Amino acid sequence: MQKWRANLLEYTDANIARYDLAACQGDEAEMGRQVFWADGKAGIEDIILARQADTEAFHGHLGEAREFSRRAIESAQRAEKKETAALWGVYAALREAEFGNWQVARQGAAAALVLSPTLDVHPLATLTLSRSGNVLRAQKLRATLARIYR
Numbered sequence: 518m519q520k521w522r523a524n525l526l527e528y529t530d531a532n533i534a535r536y537d538l539a540a541c542q543g544d545e546a547e548m549g550r551q552v553f554w555a556d557g558k559a560g561i562e563d564i565i566l567a568r569q570a571d572t573e574a575f576h577g578h579l580g581e582a583r584e585f586s587r588r589a590i591e592s593a594q595r596a597e598k599k600e601t602a603a604l605w606g607v608y609a610a611l612r613e614a615e616f617g618n619w620q621v622a623r624q625g626a627a628a629a630l631v632l633s634p635t636l637d638v639h640p641l642a643t644l645t646l647s648r649s650g651n652v653l654r655a656q657k658l659r660a661t662l663a664r665i666y667r
Contacts, residue, residue: 529561536565540572548572563592567605574612582612603633607641614648622649636666 532551539547548569555565570585586609593602610625626645629638639662647655 532561533564533568536568540568559592559596560598563589563596563598563601563605566592567608570605570609570612574616579612579616583609586612600633600635600637603629603635603638604641606632607638607645611641611645611648614645619649619651622646623651623654 532554536548536551539545539551552565552569555562566585566589570582570589573579573585574582586605589605590602590609593599593605606625607629610622610629613619613625614622622645626642626649630642632638639658643655643658643662646652646658
């Protein structure tokens with residue numbers, strides 16, 4: 518494994534895989550190394566931060582998950598990846614819905630749609646609104662999707 522790591526010093530997909538493997542194994546030190554490695558790297562930092570947000574949420578650390586999501590969104594925006602930033606926002610909003618924080622989820626879904634109302638963001642925002650109890654708004658969005666993407 519060490520030899521493999523040495524040969525892939527700055528290979529983005531390998532670093533994401535390292536993070537994911539470390540998360541599965543509960544290896545916080547390796548996860549931290551990957552977060553540190555990604556720091557300031559446009560186009561990769563946001564991905565690792567979003568993964569860290571998911572890991573924190575999995576362990577029930579919602580406050581930390583929110584912070585990592587916020588950082589992932591900001592990183593994607595700095596890299597001028599508007600749609601990606603919106604996706605990190607809508608994933609965070611969906612997470613809030615799953616934790617029962619419906620108002621926060623609704624606000625997050627709405628913010629993601631304002632940032633980038635694309636085919637990838639729109640359905641997730643619709644799901645988030647539905648999961649957070651705003652069924653009427655979700656139905657309107659679903660109807661809009663059906664009309665646009667027939």
